[in-house]
Amino acid sequence: MIDLRSDTVTKPTPGMLQAIMQAEVGDDVYKEDPSANALEQRMAEMFGKPSALFFPTGSMANQAAIKLHTQPGEQLICDKYAHVYNYEGGGVSFNSGVSCKLLDGTHGKITAAQVEAAINPPDFYHSPLTTLVCLENTTNKGGGACYDFDTIDEIRAICDKHGLGLHLDGARLMNAIVAMGQDPKEFGKRFDTITVCFSKGLGTPIGTVLIGNQDLMDNAIRVRKVLGGGMRQIGYMAAACLYALDHHVERLAEDHKKAKEIGEVLQSLPQVKKVAPVETNIVIFHVEDESTFLKAMDDHNIIVSNMGQGALRVVTHLDYTGAMHQEFLEILRKTLS
Template structure:
């Protein structure tokens, strides 16, 4: 089965499993799990920050970062299609007591002018005062687009000059770094906190990291405990993370190449996709409007050995990862093109896609 739903479906490598089974363990609550301590120190050094903290998921990392940086009752600026805003179950309001202030970006990026206007709007007595800017890199809903460290620094500078803290949702930040040939630390320096996921392109079974100053990470540690994220023998997670940082980062370039290949093949078959816009490992294909049976497309692909997320809002989302080879990318592209042609002119059939949105 060729699975293009997400890079979250990657399974741990044999080396990761071996490292997990042999990890030296302690109790992370008491800060005496040596594998966690070593991993967190390694991450902090890699990102060029003072401290880092292991969490269960990227969403948890975003939550505890925001709660450490933004007082309840304030607002946070997010790009209108940011993962935090549209795909994390509404935690800013339900958990953190924060009001999202969405700003429409271009290619997932907020302009300096739009950011300045959003900050000004938050200064009204009728608005929740703005305390935090949340950025996303790579930007999921924009097709894995990359924000350069320079562009990121401009936005962070505007926010800081206006008294806002800045959080970077860097779930796929290593993809961004590999895409531009830059050090991952270049993306982290302008912001107050950063999260990245271990369980996407880095192929770990679970886990994410929050990084920042020692003072802020101590605050996030308290919030992690409050929302139920305290861990005990967490070295089993950190052990896989150590292997991932050593073996999985450089190879992300293969995923980017396969995504570009997939997009090029689909474009050449007549589908609406722009290979030049593919910067990392996410491909969005615009499907025909009118009579086009998306449910048929989804079911036929599955029947023929390719898993895709059900199309959403007229787009098909495809994600490459460690378990997709070049030949599989070619096979999948040919099948997608053939099935899309068969789906043209068909009336939309009914199918239950509950819980299957392409959000990760």
Template sequence: MTNNKRIVDLRSDTVTLPTQHMRKAMADAELGDEAYGDDPNINKLEELSAELSGKEAGLLVSSGTMGNLLGALIKCQRGDQMIVGHRAHCYIGEMGGASAHGGVIFRLVDSDERGMLNLDQVYELLNPKDEPQPNTGMVEIENTHGSTGGRVLTKSDILKVSQLAHEHGVPVHIDGARIFNATVALETSLSELVDTVDTVTFCLSKGLAAPFGSMLCGNKEDIDRARLIKKSLGGGLRQAGVMAAAGIVALTEMVDRLAEDHYNANKLAHGLAQISGITLNPENVETNQVYFNVNSADQPKLLNELENNGVRGLILDEGWRFVTHYGITEEDIDWALPIINRTFKKYM
């Protein structure tokens, strides 16, 4: 419980709240039944997502986890392997859904400090020396990469993975929960960045601030199959045009402003790097996530003290994490940094 009325919540960009325009769009949304394909806002959102990603079709799903699961299930048969980086969110943060629901085997390769897959290891898995190896159903990459601090994979990085996989007849999926952070950082379009992959997911929540939903985009055949599997997972949405209306606003109004989050994260990182007890290289902060290490014997107590003083963050396996997002302003960063500094001085 905080002792401060003001809260700067840096735990995650999932804590964003919808904009006023989103709330109005939701209140005024014309509705229909998604199962019959007659909800106009869902149809518009799926068409817009397909257009932005340069793919044939899009599908509204409840979360990025569901989108990644469907991406695996439409490409992998039971017993197939899916090649992923050893710190991939679909492996460590999605309850092993592809294995639980599809009998898919996660085959891990090393990923570097940016989340880029070790291509030599991918090649070895695509060219097994022993016959009784599982078939490879898919290669998955993540952009931006959460466990590396929101680092960005470039178009060249993605092309290298896609060329290698496609040479072996294997499709590529991008977990793009925060891929618009990548497009803004790279100053490119989504369609340009993902044009060599087969399927891509992206969240409408997080930095885009919608209260619900993610999109899965790919060719029409894959999305038609994903739509059927989604129903088997309990993913039918009925009159979800209320939520789709906010998603449309997210995609048309909230992408470019992600640059503000990146600026604020960079400013936060440079400020944190000056605080005794914190180890951080600001040059590694490419988007809206700031990861750092803390030299303290009682880090949970320190985190609790920060929250009591009005600043919220998280301690993860990779270290401490602060995330900037819609609702966090430059003035919030200016207010939070002295509080963080004073609090750390008590424990150092």
């Protein structure tokens, strides 16, 4: 089977499993897990921030960040495709009592002009008070698109002008860093809080780290506890994350190369109506006959994601081998020619 639904389907490599089994652990509720503490310190230093905290999932980490930034009845601004709005179970409203103002960005990315136009007047008490902007990098439903620093700087300036917090959902941030050749510390300079997920392209079973300014992070462990995130010997998973940092970051370029090759093949085929620009490891495309295409994939034991409204998605990842890649390309040519 070739599973291209998501980069979340990866399984730990033998080296990662060995790191897990050899991890030094303790009780993290008492902050006595040395592996978890080491991971948090490393991530804080990597992004040039004073503090970091391990979470089991990216959704929990994003939800904690939103809670830290906002009060009930307030509003955040994000793209209409944002993960915090579409794929976190309504947690923005359930956990924080906050609403979302959705912007019609480009490939999941929004601009400073859009942000400023969406801010509710703070003295107009009939509307929610705007207090936070959430960006996503890379964009999931936007096809793995990456923000450039010029755009982020412009949005940061608007946030500073209006007293808004700026959070980065960095579920695939390492993909963006590798693809764009960026320094993690440059993200730390621009965002108040950042989440970095390890269970996607970096290939761990679980794990996300929330990184941020000290005034916000002082309360992060309390919010994590309220959300049910008090954990014990999490060093086993922290060890997997540390292993991923050492062995799985640079290789993300291989996933990007395969995704771009898939995109090039798709663009060359007559049955393909549209292929979104491919920047990292996500390819979103439309075909003439969706049901026939999906049946052909099923016949060849290939799984892709149906994103709805005619959009299909494939995501390259650690367990998608070179042999699988060549087989998939050949099947695409036969199916869609």
